Amino acid sequence: MTVLVWFRRDLRLSDNPALQAALATGEAIVPVYVHDNNEAGDWRPGGASRWWLHGSLSALDADLRQRSDAGGLVLRSGRAEAVIPALAAETGARTVVWNRRYEPWAVARDGALKAALRADGLEARSFNGALLAEPAKFFNKTGGPYQVFTPFWRALRAAARPPAFAPAPDRLEIAGGVAGEALDDWALRPTRPDWAGGLREAWTPGEAGAAARLAAFTQKAVFAYADTRNVPGVTGTSRLSPHLHFGEVGPWQVWRAALAAGESMHGDPLQRGVETFLSEVGWREFSAHLLYHFPTLPNAALKPEFDRMPWQDDAAGLAAWQAGRTGYPIVDAGMRELWATGWMHNRVRMIVASFLIKDLMVDWRRGEAWFWDTLVDADLASNSASWQWVAGSGADAAPYFRVFNPVSQGQTFDPEGTYVKRWVPELARMPKALIHAPWTATTAQLDAAGVRLGRDYPRPLVDHAEARQRALAAYAEVRGKDAAAT
Template identity: 65%
Template sequence: MPADTGAPVLLWFRRDLRLSDNPALTAAVSTGRPVVPVFIRDDEDAGDRAPGGASRWWLHGSLKALAEDLSGRGSRLILRSGNAADAIDDLLKETGAEVVFWNRRYEPWATRRDEAIKTSLKERGIEAKSFNAALLCEPWEIETKDGGPYKVFTPFWKALRGLGDPERPEAAPDGIPAPDAFPKTENLDDWKLLPEKPDWAGGLREAWTPGEKGARERLATFVDEAVMAYADKRNLPAKAGTSRLSPHLHFGEVGPRQIWHAAIAAGMSATGQPTPKGVETFLSEIAWREFSWHLLFHFPTLPEEPLRPEFSDFEWKDDDGGLKAWQQGMTGYPIVDAGMRELWATGWMHNRVRMIVASFLVKDLLVHWREGEVWFWDTLVDADLANNTASWQWVAGSGADAAPYFRVFNPVLQGEKFDPDGEYVRRWVPELKDLPANAVHAPWTAKPMELKEAGIELGRDYPHPIVDHATARKRALERYRRMKDGND
């Protein structure tokens, strides 16, 4: 698209790597000025929250896809790395831009950084404006009757639902005005976001297609084939019952408004009603994501400290061997090991299984929830700070709306209930594939002949359980009781 007159608009892409339903992009194009899209890799500001290995792999693919989409509309994606404030200053000098637009992020370090950048720009007469592309509503827009943040999901969900449907998403612009000359850009390959030796990303490449097009296709498949049965199938890891949209949401390749309206449209098409059971249940899961960001915004120490202060005194256990067995999917509990191996192979894990493996780590092994959270941060392609932290604290019992600490998932019973035929376990723990269904979730209960026919020697082909669950449960409850007694 030919450039119009006027100083350019600097469009700062972040976790909004899409052209549709992108308020900052829409605002930039609506000015009629040339637009300079830029992505700044600023890992330094994130500190120990810089993206993990799986997230870096996804980011490479997402940026590559975004660059292609921008090129198709007459524009270019400019890449810079380093301190974001310095990179923006350089670009303002190089382009003569007088306006900077971006979509908001809500991590504690990001809100501090963004506010400082916005203040600095405005003091120099540069227009700086941010927008909401990531959430259905801002974290400060929903309050309790007392004017504070919510700490329990159900009333939060009722309040969110009471706001009605979010605004309808806007389509991508047909074209994006370009400047007479674009500033220089760094080379994406030089960022070395992809693994080299060893190349552990084969399973990720097989499982995922980063980018807005991949997100759009996955959303369409889900609402066409699975959303109506979501309430019944979402807890079955062997079935295609969940959306698998979480990494696309994390990188902003699709927005919650788009997902919300697509689900409602599917419900209307199928039943004439906007929110039949499957759709309503799915929308409530989108709301859990909102709730997690609500918590992180109002309680910025959530990634490091328990939301419930009494858990500061909990007696966690240093168990390097147990942690390593858990990470490698070698605990001797098949449903746990299947989940951990799925995570390593694909960068993703079914939500029900996430709860099971998390409960096993923090309650059966008594390993601090932060050890699990950090491992997920490095290995998940959807490693979202709010979701990841809030979910681990929920399982540990130290967070908002938390599962009671005395609720300790039994990995055998969970496997039998949600993977009754052992299909999920057989896929990810193939050494157990020939065991009968009545033993696949507890191989140590199999008869000697069944083990022999399956070609399994416990301790050689598959480990014995690293802890006895019944004993571990009693130990966890005793430590919970001591923590409570110490805080009474």
């Protein structure tokens, strides 16, 4: 007898509830990953996500083989509704286990699959390996889903009870002789052109890479997180988001590690940096709960009136934004970091999103789609909730009349121009007083910095002050009030 362990967004061996349940049966396991290009419809993984998935699956297979002489991860492609029952019959499995996903199509598919397996006489069990609380059981005082982060976070923080850590097993009994497909045949990595060089340099997909990054962050950076998380020119954030998205580390592992760091270094698990960091883990959780309760979140404004916004069909502006050629250095630095590494600092994500939505008046869904294709941590819940937050149309949204000024944001959070100089090297010789607004420099200052506006670096696509007024007028029309006077 065997137990089928269906890996999905839980590509790890430690703290994996489904794997632990399978091992508790004492039967040999069949670890499987099913690749279905069509399961998510329009939200199938983008290029950067596919690159990461290849590395993560390869790492998981190696981790399994290190613990067994019989085999590793079985790869199958197709519709999970057909692949999983067929593989169970092929291997004689009487039990199928997996960790839950919370995207709308996954919820529907998994429910139908569980019912079908049970109808065939198999035991089908699912577990929570991705979140701190089950969205279907976590409600506000009126019995509805939370739509404001602060009360959500207070309730989650008060209810948090980390379960005991389940380490990765030293040995695994894996059923041998189960044929699988070759990972390379799935063509998840780019070939020509190979645009992934920066991703390879920046990241190590897999459980070991996640553990190393978590350890490095909790040894030092977490304690200053409250002060440095908004400064893109320093290593002040955890960069755990892609590892969490692919389940190479679980949220409880991150939670325990952060609290333990505060206790060991400061004798205070509630140390300010630790608490601020945990609240960001809470925002990830909040986003997942929103998507679960509001499945149209990626495509439609949570506040319907915002779908009446008079968006501009600005193909040239969108292309300049995507390429990091807007003429606003902090925006361009962020977009170039994204293209090079598949990641962008969170403060800068807010700045570039505000610029696209409110300076260029381009529909937030166009930015969401670009991030979806280019981010290694492209998570449907976090991506859609965050874009709607900036647009003012989502839950707990920033006030719609808040329009980030890309110049003052750069001056505040990158005062030395460190971040801009790294990602916009043509401005490296600009003095820090001018680097966030090079068009204000004199001809002599531009000459001294070796910058010719319009050739070496573009002039601004729009005048921010004018663009801000245009955005406020549009929002006021949609909201039926004078937003500009707010």
